[in-house]
Structures are given as C-alpha cells and as structure tokens.
Amino acid sequence: MAGIDLTRVRAYGDTLDDGWMQLSFTLPIAMGERAKHAASELASKMGFEDVGVTAMHAIDPQFTFFVIYGRCRHTVDVTAIEVVEAQLERMDYYEINRYIEEKIGRKLVVVGACTGSDAHTVGIDAILNMKGYSGEYGLERYPQFEVYNLGSQVVNEDLVAQAIELKADTILVSQIVTQKNVHIENLTELADLIEAEGLRDRVLLIVGGPRISHRLAIELGYDAGFGPGTLPPDVGSFIATEVVRRNLQ
Numbered sequence: 001m002a003g004i005d006l007t008r009v010r011a012y013g014d015t016l017d018d019g020w021m022q023l024s025f026t027l028p029i030a031m032g033e034r035a036k037h038a039a040s041e042l043a044s045k046m047g048f049e050d051v052g053v054t055a056m057h058a059i060d061p062q063f064t065f066f067v068i069y070g071r072c073r074h075t076v077d078v079t080a081i082e083v084v085e086a087q088l089e090r091m092d093y094y095e096i097n098r099y100i101e102e103k104i105g106r107k108l109v110v111v112g113a114c115t116g117s118d119a120h121t122v123g124i125d126a127i128l129n130m131k132g133y134s135g136e137y138g139l140e141r142y143p144q145f146e147v148y149n150l151g152s153q154v155v156n157e158d159l160v161a162q163a164i165e166l167k168a169d170t171i172l173v174s175q176i177v178t179q180k181n182v183h184i185e186n187l188t189e190l191a192d193l194i195e196a197e198g199l200r201d202r203v204l205l206i207v208g209g210p211r212i213s214h215r216l217a218i219e220l221g222y223d224a225g226f227g228p229g230t231l232p233p234d235v236g237s238f239i240a241t242e243v244v245r246r247n248l249q
Helices: 033-045 091-103 122-128 156-165 180-198 215-217 230-247
Strands: 019-027 048-060 064-073 109-115 147-149 170-174 202-207 224-226
Touching: 019 033, 019 048, 033 048, 033 064, 091 230, 109 122, 109 230, 122 147, 122 170, 122 202, 122 224, 122 230, 156 180, 156 230, 170 180, 170 230, 180 202, 202 230, 215 224, 224 230
Parallel strands: 109 147, 109 170, 170 202, 202 224
Antiparallel strands: 019 064, 048 064
C-alpha cells in the first residue's frame, strides 16, 4: 500500500498506524478489582498505553483470563527482517497430480500423525483428510497420493515402524501441544529415530503446527516446517517437487 513506511510499522486497529492492539492472557489471581488492575499494570509495563480491560473471566478460583485493548507505542522495521521459508513452487490440485504423474510416475506415500501426548488432530486432518480445509481438498483426495493418517497420540517408534512398513515417501507430523517445549523434545526424538533407522536419506520429514516455523524445523533436522495458514496444496506441492529435486522417485 502506498504511503506505508516499512521501516516503522505499527499495529492497525481502527485507523492506519494507530497502534491499537488486543491481547489475551491468564494471571494466577482470583477474579476481582485487584486482578483487573494487575492485568492493566502488566499491559502498561509491556508498552501499551490507554489500556482497557475489555473482558475477564474466572477459569478457576485462583486464575483469571483477561482480554485487554491498548495502544502499542512500539514499531518494527520490516525491511530488516530475514525469514527462512520453505522453497515452494505452489501448484493447485490438478497441477500437483499432473506433476507427480509426469515427473515421478507413481503414487507418493504419505504417513501422518500427531505424536507423543498430542491429541489435537485438527491441523493434520485439515491437510490430510479428504474434505480438506478452506475450500482445498485434503491429500487423501489427490489420486497421486496414498495417504495414511494414523491419528493422535502416536508413539514415535510406532510412527517410524509404520513408515517403514508402508514404504513412506513422507512422514508428516503435527504438533499442537507446546507447553514447556514438549514439542521440541518429541520432534527431536523422532528425527533421531529416523536417523537411527537409516531412513533420513530416503524419506521427507515434515512438521506442522501453530508454533512451528521452517527455521525451527530445519534446526531440528526436518526438511520443512509449516505454520498457521498452511493449506493442503502447500504441503502437496512441497512433497512432490522435493521428491523430484532430491531424486527420491
């Protein structure tokens, strides 16, 4: 948009560059005026001005959830940000199937799961299930993908065993639960298992989730990481082109 200074971008609330933001958090304080003032003071210390507590709800006798609205004085220089992203030649449903058929000549096997203690399948179902997400078919619908969705709380050893048995081209892991960085430990364990089984050069290892970035995935030994907003064609395009690029067909 013309007129925007990318070296000092502020949040947009009601009008451009007004700095208004909404923030939600929980404090270990019983709901009441003391808790309300504590939330407001905390937001002020975080750099918010004109703070207002728009909602507070007791989620436990000693815990209160807050939604605050305030004006943030800080800006960000977008031009100085370096982002590590998966190299993606995005194709649509038809282009992906045609690409696999012409360049690879066989179906690609994808084995997916939510691993460890993670029981949240919304993310991986959005990518794999036939109905898909946001108007895009899931990979189960693609004729050139053979998809196995193992569901939730799958032990890493079981996922690796299934990948070996099914001769998987890609292992797709979803991690929603991130408290105390449990996802880091779990994903590291899986990468180590894949390496120990001698599969690392023969299978694509992909992870997705709300706190997953491509940079984090690479640091943990994965081929790609997909965060919020990812759609099935994003993942499908990466798998197909990466199999060809790495000559795994």
